[in-house]
Amino acid sequence: MIREPNDEPVPKRTAWLLIAGGLGGVAAGTALSITLTTGFLFIGFLGGLACAIGVTGLAEHKWIALPAFLLGAAAPFLLTFGGHSVLMQRIGHVEHCTVTHTQEHPFNKHPSVDYTLVCPSTTVELDRNWDERLNIMEADVLIGEPLQPVFADQTRWNLLLVTSVPLAMILLIPVARALRKVP
Template sequence: MRAAWLMIAGGLVVLALGIGVSITLTYGLVFVGFLGGLAYALGVSGLSQRKWIALPAFVLGLMAPFVLTFGVHSVLMQRTGHAERCTVTAKEEHPFAKYPSVDYVLACPSGEVELDRDWNDRLKTAEADVLVGPPLQPDWADSTRWNLLLVTSVSGTMILLVPVARLLRKQP
């Protein structure tokens, strides 16, 4: 049982670290959060010793790094970031890639920013609004906004699943 608690706690700590690193440095580090999510799921499954709780625990463990990384970043940028009008200085188009996109380099008042967009959403003009708010990564000002309720409900569900797993363990 101690190993289950260590996996749950360690998983949540690694998940939090992965989210923090992903929203400040690069989204490519979401895999660190994945490791935490999987450790959390294994810990909850081991704590309850019930097979049916493994599915929701693993769904939460796999979904949480994506939802929390991109959702927390979007919510924080909405709350703390400020919009700057930026000019496109360079762009690299990838129309024939598996996922067509355009990579942009933008000159903003706060410095140079590199962002990418899906091919269908590419910029029509040489200017765009960008949300900046160091130390967070910049983001497009017109991008889809995440809902604070969704972001907090994933975290709340993960926290509430732990006592449920513990209660299930006590049943014969």
């Protein structure tokens, strides 16, 4: 998408469609990743890249491509993992759960342990890295429908960090629009 000075400009309509579709893809991929499974993160990632291509085409300047692609690639990941953590801090509640089944995977490339926990409100399946496995057969779990449950002791994200990258991604659009008008 890096353009040469003699190239035809990207039509505004195409650039705006890429931006709108990209932002929609980021929103849909993030929402599905938080509620269903992180496999939908790929949709958000593709949306972020489409938005970056649209911003670069709208601006018609080479230098905006790097920040657009960095923000487009980072936004889905921050919104999915950080957004999930922030939402669980706000709407989730802690339940003390008992481990009923474990399945260890010590010889995988990334060793882990899968746990089945029985909580007062539901049964939960979670996994942990091998080095962070539970020492006792009990754990505190953050549960908040419709979000995926997590262990309560996992790292907490900051709302400012989570919202800053997508906000910068959106603020790059008026900058690109202003750059298109500059000869």
